[in-house]
Amino acid sequence: MSKKKPAARELMAPRDLSAVLKDAPPGAWVALSHDKTHVVGTAKSIEAASLQAQFNGESDPVLIKIPLEDEGIAASMK
Amino acid sequence: MKFLYTKAFVFTPPRPYLDIVLRNGFHTAKLIALVDSGADYPIFPSEVARSLGLSLKKAPTWPFSGTSGKPQEAKLADLSLSVLCENSSDHAFQEVTVKCAFCDDFSLSGVLGQSGFFSIFKTTFHQPDNCFEIDPWDSLLRWE
Numbered sequence: 716m717s718k719k720k721p722a723a724r725e726l727m728a729p730r731d732l733s734a735v736l737k738d739a740p741p742g743a744w745v746a747l748s749h750d751k752t753h754v755v756g757t758a759k760s761i762e763a764a765s766l767q768a769q770f771n772g773e774s775d776p777v778l779i780k781i782p783l784e785d786e787g788i789a790a791s792m793k
Numbered sequence: 794m795k796f797l798y799t800k801a802f803v804f805t806p807p808r809p810y811l812d813i814v815l816r817n818g819f820h821t822a823k824l825i826a827l828v829d830s831g832a833d834y835p836i837f838p839s840e841v842a843r844s845l846g847l848s849l850k851k852a853p854t855w856p857f858s859g860t861s862g863k864p865q866e867a868k869l870a871d872l873s874l875s876v877l878c879e880n881s882s883d884h885a886f887q888e889v890t891v892k893c894a895f896c897d898d899f900s901l902s903g904v905l906g907q908s909g910f911f912s913i914f915k916t917t918f919h920q921p922d923n924c925f926e927i928d929p930w931d932s933l934l935r936w937e
Contacts, residue, residue, distance in 0.1 A: 777881055779824070783900060
């Protein structure tokens with residue numbers, strides 16, 4: 716009896732923003748360009764980060780808050 | 794619709810993040826939010842509400858135990874929420890109105906929880922493959 720080969724699983728690489736965000740300080744809001752390839756604003760508040768983005772010509776930024784390095788969501792995987 | 798996991802930070806593993814738009818009238822905020830089945834509501838820092846012109850003074854209080862590990866308090870308010878496609882501009886599905894929690898001491902840009910996200914979207918995690926799928930339970934939320 717021939718054994719069926721298991722179907723090859725489609726392995727995908729995760730989207731990687733870590734290089735773009737590597738210099739962002741913990742606790743800061745970062746505004747990314749609409750294609751998320753570069754930082755267009757960094758500030759303590761969401762309003763200031765959005766404003767910086769506008770000054771840098773990005774009218775539609777994507778915003779993310781940088782967590783503290785030692786803080787996991789439930790239990791940090793390191 | 795399938796989405797890739799995102800490695801957002803050097804010090805964290807890839808996680809299921811979505812780009813979303815929160816809207817209050819003409820005010821909008823485009824955020825990266827974590828899909829988190831352990832959260833009861835979508836939770837955001839209070840300053841997100843302020844940036845959307847949303848007053849939380851008379852909003853009901855919701856005590857919860859959150860990312861800090863300590864008891865925390867949030868204010869609940871209804872907002873419009875859209876999930877964006879991976880190009881961060883097209884809306885994946887129709888906008889929904891959901892009850893969101895806003896907390897002064899919240900260290901993430903947002904999490905999407907049971908009520909207001911999992912209650913609306915069937916979510917399937919394919920963790921070993923670094924991707925997840927979401928699909929509205931209500932087919933009327935899909936674009937024709």
